[in-house]
Amino acid sequence: MSLDPLLLAGLALLVLLAVLAIRTAMFRTRQVAVRGIDAPDLDPEAPRRLARALQFKTITQRDPSEIDADAYRAYREYLEEAFPKVHDAMDRTEINEHSILYRWEGTDSDSGSVVLAAHYDVVPVDAPDQWDHGPFDGVIEDDFVYGRGALDDKASAIALFESMEMLIAAGYSPRRTVYLAIGHDEEVGGEDGAAAIADYLEQHGVSPSVVIDEGGAITVGAVPDVSEPVALVGVAEKGYLSVEIRADGMGGHSSIPPEQTSIDVVTTAVQRLRDNPLRASLSGVTGETLQFIAPEMGPAGKTAFANLWLLRGLITWALTKDPTTDAAIRTTTAPTILDAGVKDNVVPSTARAVVNFRIRPSESVKDVMDHVRSQLSDLPITLHPQQQGEPTRVSPMNDEWFDLVQRTIREVADGVVVAPFLVPGTTDSRHYASISEHVYRFAPFRLTEDDKHRIHGINERISISCYRTMIAYYMQIVRNADALGDAPGSDGAASEAPEVTAHERSA
Numbered sequence: 192m193s194l195d196p197l198l199l200a201g202l203a204l205l206v207l208l209a210v211l212a213i214r215t216a217m218f219r220t221r222q223v224a225v226r227g228i229d230a231p232d233l234d235p236e237a238p239r240r241l242a243r244a245l246q247f248k249t250i251t252q253r254d255p256s257e258i259d260a261d262a263y264r265a266y267r268e269y270l271e272e273a274f275p276k277v278h279d280a281m282d283r284t285e286i287n288e289h290s291i292l293y294r295w296e297g298t299d300s301d302s303g304s305v306v307l308a309a310h311y312d313v314v315p316v317d318a319p320d321q322w323d324h325g326p327f328d329g330v331i332e333d334d335f336v337y338g339r340g341a342l343d344d345k346a347s348a349i350a351l352f353e354s355m356e357m358l359i360a361a362g363y364s365p366r367r368t369v370y371l372a373i374g375h376d377e378e379v380g381g382e383d384g385a386a387a388i389a390d391y392l393e394q395h396g397v398s399p400s401v402v403i404d405e406g407g408a409i410t411v412g413a414v415p416d417v418s419e420p421v422a423l424v425g426v427a428e429k430g431y432l433s434v435e436i437r438a439d440g441m442g443g444h445s446s447i448p449p450e451q452t453s454i455d456v457v458t459t460a461v462q463r464l465r466d467n468p469l470r471a472s473l474s475g476v477t478g479e480t481l482q483f484i485a486p487e488m489g490p491a492g493k494t495a496f497a498n499l500w501l502l503r504g505l506i507t508w509a510l511t512k513d514p515t516t517d518a519a520i521r522t523t524t525a526p527t528i529l530d531a532g533v534k535d536n537v538v539p540s541t542a543r544a545v546v547n548f549r550i551r552p553s554e555s556v557k558d559v560m561d562h563v564r565s566q567l568s569d570l571p572i573t574l575h576p577q578q579q580g581e582p583t584r585v586s587p588m589n590d591e592w593f594d595l596v597q598r599t600i601r602e603v604a605d606g607v608v609v610a611p612f613l614v615p616g617t618t619d620s621r622h623y624a625s626i627s628e629h630v631y632r633f634a635p636f637r638l639t640e641d642d643k644h645r646i647h648g649i650n651e652r653i654s655i656s657c658y659r660t661m662i663a664y665y666m667q668i669v670r671n672a673d674a675l676g677d678a679p680g681s682d683g684a685a686s687e688a689p690e691v692t693a694h695e696r697s698a
């Protein structure tokens with residue numbers, strides 16, 4: 192007996208549809224269920240304290256000797272005046288003069304520590320007259336606090352103090368030691384600030400259970416097919432490599448041009464690197480991002496991501512079509528400098544280009560150099576690696592510390608979807624990755640498309656309701672961390688945890 196081929200094909204299609212449907216139905220949410228908590232009553236003076244902090248011109252400079260040291264000093268004195276309880280309860284250490292580390296001793300010296308990090312330097316303002324309010328006036332208008340640093344990152348820096356001040360006022364004593372790590376040079380790499388703070392902690396034998404820093408926010412309308420806001424928690428940062436490509440010794444008169452000029456060679460090299468980028472892949476952090484977000488999507492998105500076994504290639508291809516998602520799934524290749532020639536009738540003897548790569552965590556500086564060499568091996572050029580840094584390690588996305596951050600966000604910001612993500616840029620937190628396995632980059636302010644342009648841009652501002660959420664978040668991080676039982680030396684297993692234990696995961 193032989194079956195009709197059409198019938199066979201029909202049966203196969205039915206089976207395929209059934210598999211797709213079953214896998215989609217089994218695609219469970221990765222969002223933990225929580226009971227929301229009410230944000231604490233905010234002292235009416237709190238927004239004004241933030242506004243005042245925005246008035247100090249703690250403007251970053253490439254050359255550290257050029258900063259206005261008086262402004263930095265005045266800012267630190269202001270902290271003492273504005274947050275007396277913190278300054279009573281915590282020890283304070285100045286690091287490289289301008290960075291500050293506060294230590295609030297925990298009641299259980301064996302239970303590890305929590306580092307809450309932020310920075311108080313800000314980028315310069317290039318068009319002050321285009322602001323509605325002076326960038327350093329610290330104006331409050333219509334539920335917004337305006338000023339340079341309102342989002343990046345003085346809101347976090349001041350919310351940290353405000354939240355600790357409130358915990359102290361409420362009589363709270365932390366079980367785990369709490370550090371506030373306030374850097375002063377994040378915008379120029381954090382070498383004198385966060386890197387030195389991390390060194391200091393390491394020298395004092397501190398390896399924090401968790402580090403919370405800036406890097407992610409609550410995005411509004413940024414993720415297609417998800418109606419709720421999505422809180423993106425940075426779990427790693429990309430690496431960095433700039434490579435100079437040079438072609439030398441090919442000059443001549445432009446009336447009889449040589450067969451190959453230095454400009455030809457360098458532009459060919461750049462074009463070849465652009466045409467042959469490093470491979471895009473859904474594995475790694477961005478793959479996990481999708482696993483957290485996709486179950487919250489509409490039926491089409493859910494079906495697609497529940498069935499990566501079938502659609503991985505297609506989805507990867509689709510993600511490469513948008514520069515933002517493309518950057519999330521591969522090491523990017525960006526030509527940034529092109530330099531040759533001095534006179535219109537001279538074929539320059541030298542041409543140079545610089546190409547900047549942002550390296551995803553599964554690749555390294557060496558992998559990228561190998562790729563560049565193999566792509567350009569036949570060209571008469573020399574390669575000169577310049578600034579470089581490896582990608583950070585990836586903090587866990589499936590353990591109790593990620594859960595703690597996720598739970599805390601959902602407690603203070605009702606109804607948001609939480610997902611880990613790969614931070615495309617760099618922050619101070621890369622320096623803490625060497626002393627803690629758990630570094631999470633997130634502050635719970637809402638970020639619309641419009642707000643994104645305000646960071647490092649014009650009319651930077653934060654709403655007072657977001658600011659209130661930030662304060663609630665830092666308070667709750669400390670409380671939830673204290674409730675989590677994983678004292679070092681207890682080999683990380685479920686130790687004598689207080690009542691609030693890690694919840695059941697539903698995924």
Ligand SMILES: [Zn+2]
Pocket residue numbers: 310343344377405
């Ligand atoms: Zn920042």
